[in-house]
Amino acid sequence: MSTEEPAEAPEPASLACGMKLAVVHRTVFYYGSPVIDSVNTLHLEPRTFPFQQTLGALVKVLPATRVRRFTDLFQNITHHFELPQPHAKLEIESRIKVRNLPLEISSDAKVSTLDDCKDCSIRERIWPFLQESHLISKTPDVWRQAVDLTRGHVSVYEQALAILHWIHATFSYESGSTHVHTHMEEAFELRRGVCQDYTHVMIGLCRAVGIGARYASGYLYNGPRDRLVGAQASHAWCEVYLPGAGWIGFDPTNGTLADARYVKIAVGRDYDDVAPVKGSYHGHGHCHMEVTVEVSRIES
Template sequence: MAPPPQSGPVFKVLHRTVFEYDAPVRDSMNTLHLEPRTFPFQRTLSAVVRVLPATRVRRFNDLFENVTHHFEIASEHRKLEIESRIRIQNLPLAVPDASRAAMLHEYRGGDIPERTWAYLQESRFVSRHPQIWRQALDLTNGIDPVYEQALAIMRWVHREFRYEAGSTSVNTHLEEAFRLRRGVCQDFTHVMLGLCRAVGIPARYASGYLYNGPRDHLVGAQASHAWPEVFFPGVGWIGFDPTNDTLADERYIKIAVGRDYDDVAPVRGTYHGRGHCKMSVTVEVEKME
């Protein structure tokens, strides 16, 4: 596999999540996916994660090799602030012709089955529903290259589903989003994952951010974003964004990957207390050069 070019745009991202409680809470336990590892088309230049009240933060790699942070705050508190600041360099996306022409029978050799097995299975938010399977067969009928199949699926989701903030929640399942024909980037991603996996295409969930330049009109910028990635021999995982009907190119900043949203949530936690929680999230994505 030829190495990608070593130049591209540099981005910095600020992600701040603040929880405010109207009564003291305690025993807060939280897991974070806010720091990216280096991916084939993306290099991490710096990353800092800060937590207030100050506490010990443990850093490790999870089962999907995502950089993960975990912390606990036993004492009472009425405010929790989690902030990450990262700088990354993205490299130009390049998909070789041989990878674009690959067919599913080429996925049976070498280490590909081992690398992709988890991303062909059902997961918490992605099931093997008969309607999903029938739709996937219709969309890929007569198309042999996996790349073209993935494009057909992405374009169908973009065309048939309406982006509507507030119409779903972080707990919305693929089957509900498929029935509603609307949702946000998380739902678009789960639907495409289900369609791909139904016909044997390895597909995983990617979460991160999206830079919306002065001439771009992309949905999901200046917030956490999600998109599917499909595996191709010779190049690895390539992102397809059904929310915006485009490949995940150098405008996309990837933080974590997994089977679905459940594996990559930016902030997930629990606490003890009866205080009502108000959460606010700020995301700023800036192009440096």
């Protein structure tokens, strides 16, 4: 199998100084008959990450209720609320603004190898993201594919790019072909799916050869000249740990690095750790969900 990969596309000039972005995310649940005891956990507010500063964030829930805000195991800002009373509609809205800096990766980080990850402090940091998780496993077939793709590439950066380009070139983006609970093994066999599946497969391939990789969820701004898949919706991409740079985003859905167009909300081992809205309720009514996402650039 050839491991020759296309060179990185040049960074758009508009990203050279970064950008400010605003996101409005609305999720509405309509129930066929009133439900009770709704319990929900949200990942809709970003903390400040390297290359991204949170300028403002507001999460609103209707019917009105007390919302508890805390950080989870991965330091993601998390909201939790309960609605014990009967209700036929639940509306969750988040409004955030961020300032993104240009993505910069030093030449030293681009040539760092897996040997550089053997430092105890780095191993401790990436250990959870080297293991199998609920939706990601390291099967023999995944390992063989990962070895094929990374053969001949010395640095972690080059290996991650080889995996990214293979997924982007080989997989078909097909909405409805998978669902939020689809395991990466199924997506790997199907060679199709959506951004969540592309991300799970890349994470699995990376972990199979000892590259620390984690799941990032958020949003993507599609500028007037961009042709990016996943804009104006929740988006997902893989983050790889590069010694000397930290966690750097690789988006196999679009075949590009996660640059200033990406708004990162939460990180975890896989989708289950970072679902935007996750909950349960008691009731027998049919539930219909509507989700809208608006991502816009703030001129400054």
